[in-house]
Amino acid sequence: MFSAPRSPSRQQQIPKPSASVTGTGTSIGATSIPGATTSSNGMGIGTMRRATLTAPKPVLPPLTAHDHSSLATSVANASQLEGPPLTPIPASAATAASSTASAPSKTENVTVTVRIRPFSSSELKASAGTTEVWDVSDDGTKIGYADDYAVSARRAPVDYIFDSAMTGSDNEQIYNAGVKRLVQSSMEGYNGTVFAYGQTSSGKTYVMHDGFSARSVKNIVARMQVTMSGSESQPGITPRAVEDIFMYIRENSDREFLLRVSYLEIYNESIRDLLSPEAIDLRIHEDRRRGVYVSPLKEEIVTTPSQVMRIIERGNYQRHVSSTDFNSHSSRSHSIFQIVIESRDRSPTASGENMIARKPIAGAKSASAVRVSQLNLIDLAGSEKAASNEERRKEGAFINKSLLTLGTVISKLTEEKGAHIPYRDSKLTRILQSSLNGSARVSVICTISPSFLNVEESHNTLKFAARVKKVVTKAQTNQVMDDKALLEKYRREISELKAQLMSTASTAGGDGAGAGAGAGVAIGGKQQAELSKILEKERMKHEEEMGEMNMVRNVLKERIDHLTKLILTSQSINTKATVPDVPVGRYTVETSADGTVLEFPKEIESRLARKDAVVKQLQSELEAQQEKMSLMKAALEKTAKGETVDIGKTLARIETHQPREKFLSEKRASIVNIGSLDHLNGVDGADLAALEALQNNHTNGAKQTQDGVQRTDSKGESEDDELMDTPWNRDELQSLRQAKRELEIIVIEQEKKLEDMVAFEDSDEFQDLILDFEEQRERFVVMEEERDGLRSMVAELQNKIRRLELRLSSIQMDSGVSAGSGMAGSPSPSLTPTATSATMSGGAAAARIKELEMIAQKERRLRMEEQSRNMGRIASLEAELTMMKAELSVRNLAGFS
Numbered sequence: 001m002f003s004a005p006r007s008p009s010r011q012q013q014i015p016k017p018s019a020s021v022t023g024t025g026t027s028i029g030a031t032s033i034p035g036a037t038t039s040s041n042g043m044g045i046g047t048m049r050r051a052t053l054t055a056p057k058p059v060l061p062p063l064t065a066h067d068h069s070s071l072a073t074s075v076a077n078a079s080q081l082e083g084p085p086l087t088p089i090p091a092s093a094a095t096a097a098s099s100t101a102s103a104p105s106k107t108e109n110v111t112v113t114v115r116i117r118p119f120s121s122s123e124l125k126a127s128a129g130t131t132e133v134w135d136v137s138d139d140g141t142k143i144g145y146a147d148d149y150a151v152s153a154r155r156a157p158v159d160y161i162f163d164s165a166m167t168g169s170d171n172e173q174i175y176n177a178g179v180k181r182l183v184q185s186s187m188e189g190y191n192g193t194v195f196a197y198g199q200t201s202s203g204k205t206y207v208m209h210d211g212f213s214a215r216s217v218k219n220i221v222a223r224m225q226v227t228m229s230g231s232e233s234q235p236g237i238t239p240r241a242v243e244d245i246f247m248y249i250r251e252n253s254d255r256e257f258l259l260r261v262s263y264l265e266i267y268n269e270s271i272r273d274l275l276s277p278e279a280i281d282l283r284i285h286e287d288r289r290r291g292v293y294v295s296p297l298k299e300e301i302v303t304t305p306s307q308v309m310r311i312i313e314r315g316n317y318q319r320h321v322s323s324t325d326f327n328s329h330s331s332r333s334h335s336i337f338q339i340v341i342e343s344r345d346r347s348p349t350a351s352g353e354n355m356i357a358r359k360p361i362a363g364a365k366s367a368s369a370v371r372v373s374q375l376n377l378i379d380l381a382g383s384e385k386a387a388s389n390e391e392r393r394k395e396g397a398f399i400n401k402s403l404l405t406l407g408t409v410i411s412k413l414t415e416e417k418g419a420h421i422p423y424r425d426s427k428l429t430r431i432l433q434s435s436l437n438g439s440a441r442v443s444v445i446c447t448i449s450p451s452f453l454n455v456e457e458s459h460n461t462l463k464f465a466a467r468v469k470k471v472v473t474k475a476q477t478n479q480v481m482d483d484k485a486l487l488e489k490y491r492r493e494i495s496e497l498k499a500q501l502m503s504t505a506s507t508a509g510g511d512g513a514g515a516g517a518g519a520g521v522a523i524g525g526k527q528q529a530e531l532s533k534i535l536e537k538e539r540m541k542h543e544e545e546m547g548e549m550n551m552v553r554n555v556l557k558e559r560i561d562h563l564t565k566l567i568l569t570s571q572s573i574n575t576k577a578t579v580p581d582v583p584v585g586r587y588t589v590e591t592s593a594d595g596t597v598l599e600f601p602k603e604i605e606s607r608l609a610r611k612d613a614v615v616k617q618l619q620s621e622l623e624a625q626q627e628k629m630s631l632m633k634a635a636l637e638k639t640a641k642g643e644t645v646d647i648g649k650t651l652a653r654i655e656t657h658q659p660r661e662k663f664l665s666e667k668r669a670s671i672v673n674i675g676s677l678d679h680l681n682g683v684d685g686a687d688l689a690a691l692e693a694l695q696n697n698h699t700n701g702a703k704q705t706q707d708g709v710q711r712t713d714s715k716g717e718s719e720d721d722e723l724m725d726t727p728w729n730r731d732e733l734q735s736l737r738q739a740k741r742e743l744e745i746i747v748i749e750q751e752k753k754l755e756d757m758v759a760f761e762d763s764d765e766f767q768d769l770i771l772d773f774e775e776q777r778e779r780f781v782v783m784e785e786e787r788d789g790l791r792s793m794v795a796e797l798q799n800k801i802r803r804l805e806l807r808l809s810s811i812q813m814d815s816g817v818s819a820g821s822g823m824a825g826s827p828s829p830s831l832t833p834t835a836t837s838a839t840m841s842g843g844a845a846a847a848r849i850k851e852l853e854m855i856a857q858k859e860r861r862l863r864m865e866e867q868s869r870n871m872g873r874i875a876s877l878e879a880e881l882t883m884m885k886a887e888l889s890v891r892n893l894a895g896f897s
């Protein structure tokens with residue numbers, strides 16, 4: 001056996017999450033994706049090909065320094081990016097690749113990496129020390145029994161050679177050694193599959209997902225601690241692959257990409273969509289064009305690494321995970337996360353921008369063809385010995401059977417050329433068929449335990465690894481020339497929309513010509529009036545059409561924008577990374593000479609007040625949610641440390657924060673059940689009674705009894721085991737976590753609302769409102785001036801009327817005097833009566849009087865006419881005034897509503 005010194009990391013124990021695993025890195029907090037949409041698309045696991053079986057060939061060349069550095073830089077930056085909401089994928093378009101042209105790679109063996117994880121606390125306890133069973137050679141390629149162990153256990157030496165063999169917890173090392181190059185080649189158009197294989201609790205989930213693989217409470221607490229301390233993380237293969245994918249897009253400016261993802265699990269031989277959990281028992285289909293695929297399966301288009309990680313987290317949350325005798329958080333299903341990568345040359349001739357009517361060209365190779373590849377990241381459930389719990393036993397039987405079939409398939413592939421390969425004997429092998437039969441690059445990560453307690457299982461894993469190493473593949477790039485590729489479909493749609501946009505623009509540009517021509521014809525009178533009526537009608541119709549046209553243009557522009565955002569380029573990714581400029585000067589206000597704001601327009605004032613009220617409300621809601629979250633965190637931390645949770649207080653506090661009854665009762669049950677009841681010995685009678693009442697209310701009364709028994713059994717176990725000793729507690733903890741996630745989602749939603757409010761202030765809509773308001777205000781001032789003018793005109797007229805009335809009455813008086821003296825010989829007002837009477841004779845005087853009377857009468861009539869005219873004018877002015885007032889108040893109402 002190897003004489004190499006033992007790897008120092010072999011001596012280490014599985015680090016306690018809080019102590020040695022130092023961060024979460026990629027943020028995979030439980031958040032929902034606003035606008036996430038569903039489509040019923042098949043998940044093609046690659047196109048069907050015949051197995052390419054040859055004698056074992058040399059393995060893939062090792063990674064170059066360049067390989068290591070170019071992809072390794074991705075992790076930090078790409079997680080910052082954010083993208084548009086998800087988009088529905090038209091069912092007809094989102095199919096797997098139909099390859100019309102392909103470029104085969106060289107034949108190559110499956111890449112196999114083996115990792116021996118550090119000792120777990122229970123292994124250490126059971127074996128009373130770190131008895132090394134396995135040893136890794138200095139060059140990191142061979143693995144065999146450790147010398148001491150081989151001697152003491154009388155084992156014949158074994159020697160396995162792989163692409164890499166390693167120990168410890170470094171997920172970056174394992175990613176670089178076994179997966180990085182495969183991810184890169186999947187970006188270049190080759191199908192790729194990575195799966196983790198190994199006994200239960202050997203570290204598959206740890207390597208595939210992240211350093212806190214198991215979703216145990218301790219790990220959640222550790223995550224919190226790490227997040228709070230801001231230290232480094234240990235992401236697994238999946239987040240690293242995701243980061244590298246986006247880094248690749250960023251660094252390859254000559255191509256454009258479209259990414260879509262799906263996530264499924266095989267649980268007890270039934271396929272379930274983890275992104276649409278109600279979709280269970282999905283079927284596997286196969287046809288010549290699409291190969292083997294699962295349908296219907298939800299696919300989501302993704303545009304940022306964080307978006308992908310949120311989807312994975314969402315799926316992980318749905319995955320079947322339970323505590324077993326061997327792993328407190330054991331994956332009870334095989335999970336397959338698939339990323340479909342479409343890409344195309346961006347050069348103008350190849351982009352398809354100008355190829356609206358292009359037809360698919362079967363079999364032709366072209367720069368504009370879309371490359372379609374799939375990257376499958378698979379976390380298998382682990383093989384296990386018989387479990388004590390019946391349900392776990394049943395699950396274990398399904399798991400073992402499918403893993404056995406996988407082993408048989410691998411054996412047949414490598415040993416019996418031309419033999420029948422029993423892919424159909426399990427859902428797992430059926431789905432993996434296209435990858436295993438040669439058309440994809442495959443990398444297998446085998447994980448083993450270091451302990452002699454698991455030596456047989458570890459040896460079996462090594463045998464499996466050695467067999468799978470012999471499988472030879474010949475990956476091909478798939479090129480699609482038609483709308484089977486979403487990229488092509490979307491590009492084509494963008495081109496068509498742009499063409500439509502152009503045509504609406506030219507229609508809009510030609511407006512008003514007809515109206516203008518008619519206006520120049522010289523015609524008069526009635527005809528002209530009719531013509532202007534027609535022209536006016538035409539103008540209004542034209543305006544309406546223009547309005548509609550603008551609406552259509554806006555819709556077209558939005559759709560173009562949306563589709564363009566889904567297509568990723570190095571430029572778009574880099575742009576998304578930059579912080580948008582904050583617009584300056586949101587509204588116009590009146591200021592004094594020294595710049596002091598005199599007054600905000602009332603309209604703005606009231607809108608601002610309304611907005612402030614909403615913001616305040618949102619803020620207080622946000623604070624309340626955060627408060628609740630910290631209560632939950634504190635409760636979790638306490639219980640994880642085995643401390644007593646002050647049930648009464650915590651419940652009361654949460655109750656005051658959480659009005660939703662269902663949520664409350666869930667939380668009550670969770671908190672009541674988190675801690676061991678043993679801790680509650682010191683609680684006084686009233687508290688205990690309250691606690692019991694709460695427990696009685698819990699729906700799982702039967703489970704509680706069982707839990708109580710198991711809890712007693714678990715005394716003296718490790719802290720983790722104590723905490724996770726019963727399925728019931730785990731369920732409760734899971735529901736507690738669910739509650740926490742719900743709160744996180746609410747917080748994110750609230751924050752989004754706040755952002756929207758702020759964004760509204762910057763929006764064109766808001767600016768338009770302010771402009772509108774300014775216009776209204778100016779109109780109001782003009783109307784007020786008009787009203788004042790009319791008022792003074794009315795006052796003037798009233799004065800005039802009064803003057804006229806006075807004059808009239810004085811005339812009447814004069815006339816009365818004259819008439820009286822007429823009988824007494826009085827003259828008209830125009831004549832002096834005394835003079836007249838003095839100078840005229842009786843007959844002449846009578847005639848003169850009559851004449852004067854007639855004059856007076858005529859004058860009275862004239863005055864009366866003038867008076868009634870004036871009265872009419874006054875009435876019409878008053879009516880006009882009333883109208884103006886009414887109009888004014890209507891406008892005021894309209895302007896300020």
Ligand SMILES: Nc1ncnc2c1ncn2[C@@H]1O[C@H](COP(=O)(O)OP(=O)(O)OP(=O)(O)O)[C@@H](O)[C@H]1O
Pocket residue numbers: 014015116117118120168169170198199200201202203204205206207211212213214327329330331332380381382383447
């Ligand atoms: N390389 C490692 N370094 C540190 N801790 C590890 C390592 N591998 C696994 N662990 C820890 O061991 C425990 C079991 O690991 P994990 O859940 O990944 O096993 P698994 O193989 O996925 O099990 P199962 O098949 O039951 O789902 C976890 O607590 C995990 O954090």
